[in-house]
Amino acid sequence: MNAMTKTSRFPLQMAAAYLALSAFAVLTLIPFVYLFFSAIKSQDAFFSFVLWPTDGAWYNVDWDGFTLDHWHTLFFEAGILRATVNSFFLSSVTAVLATLFSAMGGYALAKYRFTGRGVATWLVLGSLVIPFALLIAPGYQLLYWLGLLDTYAGLILPAVAPAFGVYLFRQAFISSLPGALIEAARIDGCSDIRIFFQIALPMVRPMVGAFLLITYLGTWNNFISPQIVIQSAEKLPLSVFVAQLRGPYETQYGLIMAGTLVAVFPVLVLFLLLQRDFIAGLTAGAVKG
Amino acid sequence: MTSARQHPRWVPYFFLGPFLLIFAVFIAYPMILSAFMAFEQNAGPGVSEPVGIKNFTWLMRDPAFWTAVKNTTLFAAASVFIQLPASLGLALLLNNKQVRGRALWRMVFFAPVLVGLPFVAILAGLVFRTNTGLLNVTLHWLFGFDPEFAWLQEYVMLSLVIAAFWMYVGFNMIYFLAALQNVNRDLLEAAQVDGANAWHRFRNVTVPAIRPVAAFVVLLSLIGSFQLFELPYLMLNESAGPNDQGLTLVMYLYQQGFDRGDLGYASAVGWVLAIALFGFAIIQRFTSRQSEADV
Numbered sequence: 001m002n003a004m005t006k007t008s009r010f011p012l013q014m015a016a017a018y019l020a021l022s023a024f025a026v027l028t029l030i031p032f033v034y035l036f037f038s039a040i041k042s043q044d045a046f047f048s049f050v051l052w053p054t055d056g057a058w059y060n061v062d063w064d065g066f067t068l069d070h071w072h073t074l075f076f077e078a079g080i081l082r083a084t085v086n087s088f089f090l091s092s093v094t095a096v097l098a099t100l101f102s103a104m105g106g107y108a109l110a111k112y113r114f115t116g117r118g119v120a121t122w123l124v125l126g127s128l129v130i131p132f133a134l135l136i137a138p139g140y141q142l143l144y145w146l147g148l149l150d151t152y153a154g155l156i157l158p159a160v161a162p163a164f165g166v167y168l169f170r171q172a173f174i175s176s177l178p179g180a181l182i183e184a185a186r187i188d189g190c191s192d193i194r195i196f197f198q199i200a201l202p203m204v205r206p207m208v209g210a211f212l213l214i215t216y217l218g219t220w221n222n223f224i225s226p227q228i229v230i231q232s233a234e235k236l237p238l239s240v241f242v243a244q245l246r247g248p249y250e251t252q253y254g255l256i257m258a259g260t261l262v263a264v265f266p267v268l269v270l271f272l273l274l275q276r277d278f279i280a281g282l283t284a285g286a287v288k289g
Numbered sequence: 290m291t292s293a294r295q296h297p298r299w300v301p302y303f304f305l306g307p308f309l310l311i312f313a314v315f316i317a318y319p320m321i322l323s324a325f326m327a328f329e330q331n332a333g334p335g336v337s338e339p340v341g342i343k344n345f346t347w348l349m350r351d352p353a354f355w356t357a358v359k360n361t362t363l364f365a366a367a368s369v370f371i372q373l374p375a376s377l378g379l380a381l382l383l384n385n386k387q388v389r390g391r392a393l394w395r396m397v398f399f400a401p402v403l404v405g406l407p408f409v410a411i412l413a414g415l416v417f418r419t420n421t422g423l424l425n426v427t428l429h430w431l432f433g434f435d436p437e438f439a440w441l442q443e444y445v446m447l448s449l450v451i452a453a454f455w456m457y458v459g460f461n462m463i464y465f466l467a468a469l470q471n472v473n474r475d476l477l478e479a480a481q482v483d484g485a486n487a488w489h490r491f492r493n494v495t496v497p498a499i500r501p502v503a504a505f506v507v508l509l510s511l512i513g514s515f516q517l518f519e520l521p522y523l524m525l526n527e528s529a530g531p532n533d534q535g536l537t538l539v540m541y542l543y544q545q546g547f548d549r550g551d552l553g554y555a556s557a558v559g560w561v562l563a564i565a566l567f568g569f570a571i572i573q574r575f576t577s578r579q580s581e582a583d584v
Contacts (some may be wrong), residue, residue, distance in 0.1 A: 015380050025397045030399070030454065035412055050426040105308035112301035120305060127316055129570045133516050133539045134563040137546045137555035138319035138326055161311035174366045192300045221405025223519045224539075228547065239407040241524055246411075253415055260408050260484065271403045272396055279399070283467035 026270040035264075038257035042067045046254050070258035078249070080262055082234060083241035087220055087263070090155060090237055095216040097160040098108040101206060105161065106169025107200055112183060123171070140228055150231045159219065165211055172207040173200065210281020213274060220267055263274060327560050329553035337553060344557035354558075356533045357541040360446060364513035364537070367450040368457070369507055376458050377503075380465035398459030406456070410523035411501070413452040417524070420529050441525060445534035449521055457513075461506055468502035469495070501577055508573040512566055518543065539564050 037052050076113040108114075111123050139158065140149075148154030177200055201208060221257045223239040230236055236244070242259040249255045271278060327344055329337040348354050379398060381547075384392050401409065416423040417440040428434035439449040472495050480490045521535035522528075529536035529544070539556065546555025 002497070014387060017385060017388060019377075021382055021388070021394055025394065028397055028401060028455070028459065029323065030427070031412060031416060031423065034416065038415070047421050050423055076454065089571060101307040101311070104304040108301040108304035112296070112304075114298070114301040117301070124308075127312065129321065130316065131512065131516060131559075131563050131566045133542060134323060134559040135316065135319045136539075136542060137552040138323035140316070140546070141322065141326065141331075141552055142315070142319050157311065158315035161308040161315075163308075163312070163316075166308055186295050192296050192302075217403065217405070222542060223407040223523070224543075239405070242411060243407060243527070246526065256411065257415065259388075260411050264404050264408050267405075268400065268403050271531070272400065275396060275399060279463055281465060289346055 002133055004117075016281070018094075020188065023209055037256055038254055039070060039261045040066050040068065040258070041254050043254060054287075067254075070252070073252075073255055074258055074262065078245060078259075079234075080238075080241065080259060083238045084234055084262065086235060087237040087239075087243075090152060090226075091216045091219040093152075094156050094159050094219040095212050096216045097156070098162055098165055099211045101161045102211060103166025103169045103204070103208065104196070105166035105203060106171075107173050109166065109170045110173035111177065111179065121170075124163045124166045128167060130163075135227065136224070143229060149229060151275070152235070154229045155225055159215075159225075160244065162215070164188040165215070168211060168281070169204065169207060171284070172204040177203045206277060207279055207284065209274070209277040210284070213271065213278045214281055217267065217271065217278075323556040323559055324428045326553045326556035328557075331550070331552040331554075333550060340553070347554070347562075348557060348561065353533055353536060354541060357536045357538045358536075359519060360534070360536055361515055361538045362408075362486065363446055363451070364517055365511055368453065368510045368514045371450070372454050372458055373461055373503075373506060373510060375454070376461035377465045379458065379462045380469055382468060383462070384469045395459075395463075398462055400459070402458070402460040406519040407523055409452060409456045409519045413448070413520075414441070414526065417448045417452075442531055443534075445521070445525065445530045447487050449517075449535060452520060453517075457510075461510070464502055464506045464509075464575060465499065468499035469504075472498040504573055504577040510570060511569050515562060515566055515569075523561045537556065 035050060038046060041049070041052075105124070109117060109124065135158075143149050143154045146154075148157070181199060181203075182195055185199055186192075191201075220237075221239060222237075223243065226237050226240045227243075230240065242263050244258070245256050245259050306335040326337070328339060328341060330340045330344070331337045382388065383394055389395070411495070417425075419425060419439055419442075420436050422440070424440065425434065425436045425438055428438075429436045438444075476494050478492055480494055485493070515540050517537045521530065521537055522540055525535045529540055539562070542555050542558040542562070545558060546552050
């Protein structure tokens with residue numbers, strides 16, 4: 001009897017689940033389709049057709065509605081290549097340094113006993129709750145005094161030692177690096193610096209990968225910091241660059257969408273490929289902490 | 290830990306050094322600085338004059354500040370009460386082991402957050418346009434919805450909530466999915482055998498197990514919501530929208546600090562915001578401790 005009700009009720013429940021998931025997936029994906037087609041449509045087609053241009057001869061698709069003009073303008077007039085290189089540079093340097101310094105800090109807190117460790121741990125935990133917004137005004141003043149406005153150092157330096165990262169690595173080292181391993185290496189005459197790079201870091205490789213990705217994406221998509229710190233047009237990263245396209249190319253929506261696609265696409269593909277590591281890092285703090 | 294004596298004394302300080310240095314210069318010092326700046330009026334960096342608590346009294350009397358408080362609170366409430374339940378719902382659907390292609394579904398729902406806030410905002414600025422925007426065209430085609438519906442002119446907060454929903458619902462789902470792994474399946478089955486219905490199993494077995502992560506996600510959501518800036522700022526073409534309908538606290542801070550150029554006043558706004566967020570963090574700690582005591 002029990003088995004009967006289970007089998008008869010089961011398909012309906014599953015059908016409802018798939019229906020809900022599919023509806024949600026369509027809602028999630030349509031803006032991507034819109035973004036893609038807007039980026040390769042002419043201005044006329046943008047206003048006439050919401051996705052791809054129709055009423056043509058071939059499967060009802062109007063090929064004349066497509067154009068690569070926006071891409072030509074973006075790369076040869078607006079200079080989006082420069083902004084892309086800037087974004088790559090800023091994100092890579094920030095991600096590598098932030099991961100290195102976070103791992104070093106987390107390692108010290110997890111594996112050494114030293115004077116001031118309690119205070120340092122407290123500082124790390126305490127600064128997790130400092131909101132970024134509180135640092136905007138005084139941070140600008142400080143960068144002005146240090147002569148770091150309109151420089152990449154002014155963007156990178158404040159971002160390379162996030163307390164959040166130190167905390168994540170501290171947890172990772174505590175849970176997955178046995179103290180006996182360090183001791184054995186010391187007995188073999190291995191220096192502490194070498195132990196860190198050759199033994200400790202490889203043991204927390206998943207966290208290294210996840211944190212690289214988190215900081216890379218965070219820097220790539222940061223708007224407010226470069227908006228405030230950078231003034232020279234040639235130094236702008238993609239986030240501010242694409243937003244500013246709306247000045248000179250105000251009503252050229254296709255061009256703005258093409259710019260957005262340039263900014264979004266490489267990162268989207270890279271992260272979807274690596275999403276397993278990325279997600280593991282995101283949830284590590286929540287589930288264990 | 291006998292090994293502690295075998296390393297040179299400077300080693301831990303060497304490892305912690307970069308963090309401490311950067312923290313002292315770029316976090317601790319600005320924080321202290323802003324406590325002083327909050328009682329000054331600035332006319333450009335370094336040109337300041339003490340004004341006592343006037344920044345705070347002006348703040349309390351500025352209707353724009355209260356508009357920002359109202360909008361920000363509304364957005365935070367929508368995140369917690371609309372977006373997070375939807376995230377949990379999606380997670381529960383995907384947690385069903387009989388659903389096929391779960392990795393693919395998860396990837397699809399997770400994708401929008403990878404687009405990034407500024408680019409979502411720029412995209413949404415076009416999606417919500419009247420007449421030619423994706424949303425109105427689709428709604429008109431499906432339901433005969435008014436294509437002139439002025440999302441970004443008259444329904445700014447609603448537009449922001451929808452755009453944020455699209456971006457974050459799958460992101461928060463990830464946390465709930467991770468939390469659902471902590472649910473004891475034997476307990477669920479035992480409850481089923483004892484005749485507990487789906488709601489009771491959810492309420493008495495699932496909810497207690499995911500509560501700590503849920504509390505964390507709520508806090509994360511509140512912190513993010515209260516610092517909302519890019520989404521309205523870029524969706525509304527670098528403005529607060531008609532009648533400040535999209536003005537948020539951080540946008541107010543930005544306008545005061547950089548458009549009006551008073552970093553002192555902006556610091557005061559920053560402190561008001563920070564104290565609210567500290568409050569949330571303390572409440573979260575308190576309630577999550579209590580729930581641990583319950584279990």
